[in-house]
Amino acid sequence: MPIQEQNIVFVESQVMDDVPEGGGAATGNVITDGVMNNVFEDISDLDRAYGRFNLRKIFLAVRTLSTDLYGGAKTVVTALPTDDALGYTLFSSGDPFDTRVQAADRVEAYLYKGPMWAGYLYENHIQGMRAINVIQKVGSVLPPVGKTLALVADEGVQGEVEQYVRVIKVQYAEQFFVDGTASDGSDIGFSRWIVTLTLSDALRFDFKGHSIKRADGDYKYTAGETRIRNTTVADATRYFGAQLLAVAANIGDLQVKAASQFTKLVPSAQTETPLVNQVLNPSVVVTMSAGTRDVDIAQQAHTLGREVTVENRRLNWIETLAPIPAPGTLSVAYRAQDNWYELLDNGSGQLVGSDPSIGAGTINYTTGAMSVTLGALPDAYSTVIMTWGSPVHYVSLVPEAAPAAEMIIAAPTLTDPIKPGTLVLTWQAGAVAKTASDNGSGALTGDASGTVDYAAPRITFAPVAMPDAGTNIGVAYTKAPATTGTPASNTVNVGAALAIYGVRAHIRLDLPDGSMGGGMLYDDGAGNLKLNPFSAEPQFVGGGSYYVGGTVVLGSVDYATGEIVVNGSVVVSLSEWSGNAWTYDAGPSVPATLDDLSYVLAAGASPGAANITVPAGETPEGMPTIRIDTLPITLVPNSLEFTYGGKTYQDRNGTLYADIDPVTGSGMPAGSVDYATRRATVTYAAPNASGTPVITSALGRYGDWTTTTAVFRTQLAPLKPESVSITAVAEGLGQINGVADADGVVAGAGFASGSVNYEFGVSSVVFTAPVDPASIRYNAVAYSYLPLDADILGIDPVRLPSDGRVPIYRPGDVVMVMHAADAAPQTVINGGTIDCGRTRIAWVRVTDATGASVATGYTLDRATGIVTFTDVTGIAMPVTVRHTVADLRQITDAQISGQLTLARPLTHAYPAGESIVASCLIHGDRRARVSATWDQATWSGTWSDALVGSEATATLDTIAHPISVTNEGAETERWLLRWTSTTNVELIGERRGLVYSGPFTADIAPINPRTRNTDGSGGVPYLSIPVAANGGGWSAGNVVRINTVGALADIWIARSIQQSDEPAGDGADGCELYALGNIDRP
Structure with missing residues (x-):
């Protein structure tokens, strides 16, 4: 007799409970169709208050006394709970005997440990701690909230322990660690972030950490130290479930849209995280050659x-x-x-x-x-x-022939003009007194050369021998009264001889963009007024983009007559970012106005006030400085290196170091660097150092580049709708602000367009004017899911996605698109029919007036949709026929939006909100069979699927007398038929144990207990070994190995209960499963 519908049932596993031993082997207990709580118990108020994860194992059974094929077997979810707080997910372990412990391990294995995290566990941590401290480099990537990391101690050796931990809060502080002492007694050290990660669960073991180290290579793992590993998606288990159809589908469609690609596997609580004033993108590190050394530069990406x-x-x-x-x-x-x-x-x-x-x-x-x-x-x-990051923003200031730098002694304590011919400098060099004086015409003579700007006042100083370390440079001079004021025009005649280097003039410029600029002009000693008499480098004169060459002549001085003339117009140039390169364009001529003037009369000219003599001993601050003449750019921190007096000086964050140890990197603090003025001040030099410093490494930055577009993803996602705002500083507009609406559209003054994908946390914006990318900030509110306590929840969720969702549709999967509808209740008699009202029906479900399922007494003509009742005896009238149309299709593409592409078009129309798209848990062809039989001389005690050792002399004749099984009685099991003597045997199952012991004088057919009646009677054998197959000749210890495959298919059902209130109606938290397959009809 072929397989009938009533032969296909679901049966319980050994333990239908959420306990470690839950699940196990199949029983003979049929799960009654349509009965509440037939698989899961009622949901408690605590389950709804906290959330709960339940697991149940059931089996699909083919209950026939034959080995007829139940082909293409699959289990699908055909009805979803009306309570949104409930989720049902199916999966199979392929193990008919596994328990909840093994199944939970498979569920938890969504994430697996991967490569090392860029950090080290800071000192020891003990069991019970709910936070860990991690050593990370300053500026490195921090673990985001929701990140899962793996802590592994004693990795690769006996006693290895590991724990997966999820981060729910991130805090960090920069700390300075001392690992040496300089020769002057100062501390030498390095900075690191100490990152505190708050965890969702307490540590279950002790974990050994590290003490702080300067070099990554010094962190060792030879004494059981803990490795922190990143995690990658292992996705070891395939999940199956169902979603409602979100968009109506029609005949011929190749795409359907489910409500989501995901199902809720485990519950979680949602929490919000404000993201306030976040930078657009983390800066990237660009490595540039600055000459003799490479420099790492943090740059806006x-x-x-x-x-x-x-x-x-x-x-x-x-x-x-x-x-x-x-x-x-x-x-x-x-x-x-x-x-x-x-x-x-x-x-x-x-x-x-x-x-x-x-x-x-x-x-x-x-x-x-x-x-x-x-x-x-x-x-x-x-x-x-x-x-x-890009190298186009930087330029090496050291060509193939390294330039000599200029040494300058700036004298900030000199606040009054110097009377020409009165300056005297004294110092010690090699314990020998040295002296230099000005010649009245702006030049130094004696033991040093250089220039004197009388009006500034400023002294450039190039001694023949470097002053001794710690010595004072004595300065004696007569203060000359300087005349200042606001001229009436660009031409001024003071009526007396002027000192060389004795004029300063400030000009105002009307720039092309309408803004006001300007700069100070200095007397170059040759009768010219320039922005920088000592360097040809361009000087910015306003707006950060307009510049004029430092040595461009912008005016003149007639020292004899006292006439000062400033040009009425100045040609300015523009430095700007074109989007992918820096450009320098000659600009227009703009009006220039002399608005401030200061001058010093020549020696012997009639002063306007009495001279004041300053005694020797007033000392300029600092030692000689190194000035680097560059383009209109700033010096890049940590790029400067120069040699002087036999020593090498390196810049480290604004401090010069010399006498650097090549092994430890420690050195003697020897000065400072001003990045804006491009001057390095030396405070420590070799005794009697002389000569000119030589720059061996220096890097310049052109300026701040701008952009009109930006793309970024937020630190956390997903985002709350309408929580995102974006700010930036735009040229000509100042600060601009854009706000995203409910649809993610960004609008605001200064924003041409923009969008935010709240689910992905990705934003793209276009500005109406160039903006400084470093000024772009965003504010948002992200939400994440807080994992619940593993003991209460029933599973450790740390290795699962933080929101508890897993995909149920993947390319290659098979889905069933279905729609169910009820025919009106009718009272029928034998021979009566009910027309479903549509054709090509997939299946029907008949229920009586009490709601009980009716499995027999009717037939279905699938083509016409007519249900004919053949025997209504015992059926409570009226009956209701629920009829389902369905298309079984393979997925070729699956999107996280729920959009699925199908391999073949649909043949039915499916309304949205009522139809279901279910991924199929495929069991394949189900029928009992004997998969392997062989004999062995002995058995080693190890279950193997191949011959171990030699064959026995005797054998079973399974060709003429095969071992038989049935769909009802067979199990997927490995059997051992062992001779205990020449006539007696024992039949042992790997999982079932000893099921028979005795003489082999009749068919061996032990009854499978799960097939017995409730009173213990009846039953069907696991297998039947015919005595006719036994030809004799066996010795004690000989064995026959037999493998059988049952028609059963294991199914794990996961129920997720979100925090929620109890629904109003009974059964709102339930779902419906169908077993579907094909049979050979006679």
């Missing part, structure tokens, strides 16, 4: 985003990036299956991920051409984001 649409989804992406990326800075981030993945430039032009499966690519540093192959198709409506 350039960004480019490409939106992924349904039409342009692809694995390969090609872009030409401008400006060109610097080696080692490019990052390509993409989102696939609700996870972000990143490919990083390894500095050799290759884009690599933490795992080869993430993807690979290349970047050409000359052309900016990027080619990348992603490891998976990016999600539709997401964005592929490219972030990089």
